Amino acid sequence: MTDKTPIVFIVDDDAAVLDSIGLLIKSVGLEAKLFESAQSFLDSYSTKQSGCLVLDVRMPGMSGLDLQVKLIALGCILPIIFITGHGDIPMAVKAMQYGAVDFLQKPFRDQELLDRVQNAIEEDFQTRSQHFEKHSIEQRLAALTEREHQVLDMIIAGKANKLIAADLKLSQRTIEIHRAHILEKMQTRSLAHLVRMIMMVSD
Amino acid sequence: MLTNPRRIMLLTSTMAIIALIVVAITIRLLYQTAFNEQRVRLQDYVSAQAILFEILNNNKSVNDLESILAKSPFKTLAVGEIESSLELTLARLVANKIEFLLPRVPSSKKSLDLSFNTSVALPMRMALNGNSGTVIGLDYQGVEVVAAFQFIPSLQLGVVAKIDMQEIRRPYVYVALVALVSTFLLLFIGAGLFRYLGSPLLESILEQESRLKSVLNTTVDAIITIDESGLIESFNSTAEKMFGYKASQVTGKNIRLLMPSDYARAHDGYLTNYITTGKKKIIGIGREVTAKTADGKPFPIDLAISETRFQKRRLFTGIIRDLSKYKEAQAELTKVEDEARLLRERLAHVDRIGTMGELATGIAHEINQPLAAIATYTQACIRFVESGTPLEDITETLDKVSEQAHRAGEVIRRLRNFIKKRESQRAQVNINLLIEEMVLFSQSDARLHNVRLDIQLANDLPLVNVDTVQIQQVILNLVRNGLEAMVNTPKQERLLVIHSQQDSEATLLISVRDQGHGINEKQSHLPFEPFYTTKNTGMGLGLAISRSIIVAHGGELHFCPNQPNGTDFHFSLPIVVNLTTHKDPLS
Numbered sequence: 001m002t003d004k005t006p007i008v009f010i011v012d013d014d015a016a017v018l019d020s021i022g023l024l025i026k027s028v029g030l031e032a033k034l035f036e037s038a039q040s041f042l043d044s045y046s047t048k049q050s051g052c053l054v055l056d057v058r059m060p061g062m063s064g065l066d067l068q069v070k071l072i073a074l075g076c077i078l079p080i081i082f083i084t085g086h087g088d089i090p091m092a093v094k095a096m097q098y099g100a101v102d103f104l105q106k107p108f109r110d111q112e113l114l115d116r117v118q119n120a121i122e123e124d125f126q127t128r129s130q131h132f133e134k135h136s137i138e139q140r141l142a143a144l145t146e147r148e149h150q151v152l153d154m155i156i157a158g159k160a161n162k163l164i165a166a167d168l169k170l171s172q173r174t175i176e177i178h179r180a181h182i183l184e185k186m187q188t189r190s191l192a193h194l195v196r197m198i199m200m201v202s203d
Numbered sequence: 204m205l206t207n208p209r210r211i212m213l214l215t216s217t218m219a220i221i222a223l224i225v226v227a228i229t230i231r232l233l234y235q236t237a238f239n240e241q242r243v244r245l246q247d248y249v250s251a252q253a254i255l256f257e258i259l260n261n262n263k264s265v266n267d268l269e270s271i272l273a274k275s276p277f278k279t280l281a282v283g284e285i286e287s288s289l290e291l292t293l294a295r296l297v298a299n300k301i302e303f304l305l306p307r308v309p310s311s312k313k314s315l316d317l318s319f320n321t322s323v324a325l326p327m328r329m330a331l332n333g334n335s336g337t338v339i340g341l342d343y344q345g346v347e348v349v350a351a352f353q354f355i356p357s358l359q360l361g362v363v364a365k366i367d368m369q370e371i372r373r374p375y376v377y378v379a380l381v382a383l384v385s386t387f388l389l390l391f392i393g394a395g396l397f398r399y400l401g402s403p404l405l406e407s408i409l410e411q412e413s414r415l416k417s418v419l420n421t422t423v424d425a426i427i428t429i430d431e432s433g434l435i436e437s438f439n440s441t442a443e444k445m446f447g448y449k450a451s452q453v454t455g456k457n458i459r460l461l462m463p464s465d466y467a468r469a470h471d472g473y474l475t476n477y478i479t480t481g482k483k484k485i486i487g488i489g490r491e492v493t494a495k496t497a498d499g500k501p502f503p504i505d506l507a508i509s510e511t512r513f514q515k516r517r518l519f520t521g522i523i524r525d526l527s528k529y530k531e532a533q534a535e536l537t538k539v540e541d542e543a544r545l546l547r548e549r550l551a552h553v554d555r556i557g558t559m560g561e562l563a564t565g566i567a568h569e570i571n572q573p574l575a576a577i578a579t580y581t582q583a584c585i586r587f588v589e590s591g592t593p594l595e596d597i598t599e600t601l602d603k604v605s606e607q608a609h610r611a612g613e614v615i616r617r618l619r620n621f622i623k624k625r626e627s628q629r630a631q632v633n634i635n636l637l638i639e640e641m642v643l644f645s646q647s648d649a650r651l652h653n654v655r656l657d658i659q660l661a662n663d664l665p666l667v668n669v670d671t672v673q674i675q676q677v678i679l680n681l682v683r684n685g686l687e688a689m690v691n692t693p694k695q696e697r698l699l700v701i702h703s704q705q706d707s708e709a710t711l712l713i714s715v716r717d718q719g720h721g722i723n724e725k726q727s728h729l730p731f732e733p734f735y736t737t738k739n740t741g742m743g744l745g746l747a748i749s750r751s752i753i754v755a756h757g758g759e760l761h762f763c764p765n766q767p768n769g770t771d772f773h774f775s776l777p778i779v780v781n782l783t784t785h786k787d788p789l790s
Contacts, residue, residue, distance in 0.1 A: 013650075014572045016607050020579035023600060027586040058568075058650045066694075085571040106575035110582030 006051035006121045011035045011067070012083070013059045017106070021054060021083075024110055025117065038062035047076045050128055052101070052120035054113070057084040057091055065091065068098050077127050079120040083108070137197045140186050148185070151178045155191070156198055215394040219386060226382040234375045238349065241371055242337045245289075245351035249335075249364045252291060253353045260358055288367035292343065295360050296331045303327075303343065304360070315343060326350035330361030339368065425523040429458045431516060433474050445525055447497035458521075463495045486510050486519075491526065502527045544627065547751050552624050554748045555676055558683065559622050565647035569614045573607040580604045617644065620672065627670050631779050634667050634674075634703055634711055635660040641678045642701065645686070652686045654697040661704045664711060665778045673752045674776075677760070680745040681715035681772045688719025688769060696768075706775055710758070714773035716765045731760075749774075 008025045010032055012018040018034050025032040031051075035041040038055075039062055053071075057064040068080055079101040084091070092103045101123065102116045144152065154164045161179065165172040188194050293305035301324060303315040317324055319331070325340030330352035342348045342365050350365035419426055425442035429435050435458055438450040446453075446461055453460060459467035473484065489507035496502065503526040511518045559566070580600050587597045617640070642658055649656050682699065689697045696718050706712035731750050746760075753760040758775040765771040 014576070016576035016603070016610070017572055017579070019603065020576045020583065023583040024579050024586070027583045027590070027592075058653075060646075060650055060653075060655050063653060085568045085575065106571055107578035108575070110579065110586070113579075 005031060006124065007049055008032045008051055008054060008117055008121075009035065009041060009045065009078070010054045011038055011041045011059075011064070012054075012056040013037060014056070017056070021113070024113065025054075028114055030117065030121075038064065038067040042067065042070065045076075045078075047074060047078075049078075050121075050124050051078065052117055052124055053078050053080045054117065055080050055082055057082050057095070065095060065098075068095060068100065072098060077124070077131070079123050079127075081113070081116050081120055083113075134201055137186075137201050141201065143185050144182065148178055148182050151175060152182050152198070155179065155182070156195055211394060211398065215390055218393075219390045222386045222390070223383065226379070226386060230375050230379050230382070234372070237375070238371055241349055241366060242351065245349065245364045245366060246337055248291075249351040249353045249362050252364065253355050253362050256355050256360065256362070257357055288348075288365075288370045290365055292327060292363045292365065293360055294327050294331065294363075295358075301327060301331065301343075317343060326352040326363040326365060327361050330354050330363055423524070425525075427458070427461075427521045427523065429519050429521070431474070431478060431519075433457045433459065433471060435460075436518065442523070445496075445523065446494070461494055463493050463501050466493065494523065503530055544755070547748070547755065548625075548627055550748050551673055551676060551752060552622075554680075554745060555622050555672075558676070558679060558745070559618065561683070562644070562648055565651055566614065566618060566644075568647045568650070569643075570611050573611040573614075576607045577604050577611075580607070614643075621675065625672070627673070629668050629670050631666040631668050632671055634664060634669075634713060634776065637669075637671055637675055638678060638701055638703060638713070641675045641682070644679060645682045648683065648686055649699065652689065652697070653694050654686050654689055654699050657698060657700045659700060659702045664703060664705060667711060667776045668779045669756055669776060670752075674756070677749040677752050677774065678713070678715070680749045684745065684772070685715050685717035685719065685770075688717045688721075691720060692718050692768070705778075709778055709780075710775040711778060712773055712775050714771055716771040717769040718765070718767075719769045721764055721768060721770050722762065
């Protein structure tokens with residue numbers, strides 16, 4: 001579902017700045033892809049690609065902020081590190097509100113950028129694994145029958161088997177069988193893990 | 204000097220005298236002929252009578268003279284011509300007295316006999332002296348006559364046939380009188396006719412002449428005529444005022460009098476040179492030279508010379524215009540223009556500094572970009588060195604660092620060049636290069652405003668002779684106005700077009716078109732007004748200065764609505780005609 005090798009995408013309309021950042025990223029052994037405009041990045045990017053985005057705020061045509069908004073709309077979770085030559089505070093605030101990872105002012109120290117890139121990749125990795133887990137829980141949940149869902153809801157609510165059987169006008173034995181099926185289908189053995197999984201998908 | 208009526212009188216009387224002389228000669232000749240004829244006739248008559256007397260006498264005795272006379276046909280003969288004074292007289296000498304036999308005198312009347320010593324009766328006395336011939340003299344009555352006389356020796360008689368001079372003269376006198384009167388009459392009529400027919404002609408000639416004179420004397424140009432040797436023939440009243448001489452003072456003097464000494468020395472040479480070679484150096488061309496007044500003060504003139512050829516000689520007419528005032532005005536104008544230029548330069552400088560202040564953010568970005576690149580490149584280099592990357596890769600990166608340093612330096616150079624206070628300097632350039640360089644300035648500004656720049660430059664444009672910084676300033680002003688006009692335009696529509704093209708044979712047109720709020724018609728006179736501004740910052744001088752810069756370059760700056768929105772500002776610049784450098788009139 002997610003491509004393994006993270007890629008650092010760099011978008012800047014200034015060729016020299018773009019090239020130098022690319023060089024810096026490659027010098028620490030990361031893979032970098034360079035784009036001179038937001039549009040060309042948008043055209044070639046697939047949401048499955050993990051990594052992070054180093055993005056210039058001000059660009060002719062589609063600006064960095066415009067691109068951020070578009071990516072959110074596409075459901076893209078790629079973390080964004082904004083760079084700017086202007087140190088424009090309102091713009092930085094806006095970018096952060098939309099979920100940017102960080103905001104760097106040109107010229108910056110190499111370590112600053114590299115640290116942030118590393119963090120972003122890490123974050124992206126985390127997010128993507130979370131997404132992956134959530135997705136598999138949802139898949140498991142989907143395999144439950146309607147009756148099993150009813151029983152699961154009551155288990156989460158903390159009701160004992162006896163109470164559930166009474167509520168559903170079923171035998172206690174039947175509830176136990178359902179409970180065993182639910183644990184099996186949700187691929188867990190402990191009730192505590194089951195509750196945590198449900199909590200994860202229910203927000 | 205003769206007045207014209209007197210001329211006519213003189214002409215008329217001369218003609219009258221000539222006519223009269225001709226008539227008189229003619230009459231005289233006719234009279235002479237008639238007179239001679241009369242004499243011959245009288246002589247023939249007298250001879251015939253003498254012969255007749257002798258014949259009669261041979262038949263009768265001398266004593267019977269009375270009877271001969273009584274029978275003779277003399278009388279009839281004598282009165283043969285009616286109303287004629289022709290008369291035959293017959294006389295003999297008796298005791299020293301002339302006794303007239305004819306004409307007969309009645310006894311009652313006094314006898315005609317005269318003493319021989321009398322002064323009258325010349326023909327008879329000559330006849331009685333034994334002569335014959337013709338004579339003009341007084342007859343026995345003391346009247347002037349023409350007479351033929353003969354002596355008849357046998358009878359001792361003198362015969363005279365005479366006719367009054369008056370009678371011979373009378374027709375000729377009459378004719379002469381008629382001729383005289385008719386001559387005067389005809390002359391009088393002729394003179395009247397001449398006046399009647401000739402005077403309008405004369406008047407028109409006179410009018411023409413006086414008109415010419417008044418033109419000569421009222422023209423603002425001095426007009427001087429000289430002959431082939433350089434002597435002044437005419438000098439009009441403007442010339443009198445201009446040079447301070449009276450026409451009478453200079454007429455007949457050499458034209459050198461009116462020239463400064465160095466030119467005067469050469470002038471005769473010029474004149475003879477032209478007359479001998481025929482090479483025109485000034486004739487028909489006109490040129491600016493220096494003249495000299497009566498006070499010896501030199502002054503500039505415009506001199507045009509024309510040549511008039513007559514049959515035997517030629518005249519040169521010089522038309523002279525005093526250029527002193529023109530020169531003064533020109534100097535004054537140059538001074539004013541210089542002041543205006545200095546003022547414009549100062550204002551333009553202030554405007555450039557102001558513009559640069561407003562552009563500071565963009566320019567900072569422009570410099571920051573290469574700096575950022577340099578910083579990042581060098582840090583990458585350090586890592587390369589640490590990781591033992593091949594030297595080639597490192598060198599390549601260092602080259603890029605150097606390139607970026609130059610890029611930053613270039614921005615600063617342009618900036619300094621742009622805001623430096625300087626004299627106007629013109630150069631022949633391709634306008635597209637100016638636009639492209641200006642776009643570098645504007646790009647960061649455009650980015651700040653989120654505006655897309657579209658540069659549409661025509662290829663192979665002819666060169667223009669301009670002050671590059673000033674023209675860039677105009678372009679920058681227009682671009683910045685365009686950018687600022689689009690603040691409220693939706694982002695995707697923000698487009699600024701910079702366009703260059705050849706507009707006509709002689710001009711280029713550069714347009715800057717925005718998609719902004721536009722200028723409404725009511726305000727259309729305002730944008731070029733100094734201190735008019737719609738912006739929060741700025742002095743409102745940009746367009747006024749831009750227009751004055753373009754006008755000083757011989758172009759025009761205008762605007763019109765752009766399609767679909769916004770405004771189209773455009774200016775023209777004259778194309779350099781040839782490649783020879785010509786002096787900038789403003790610098």
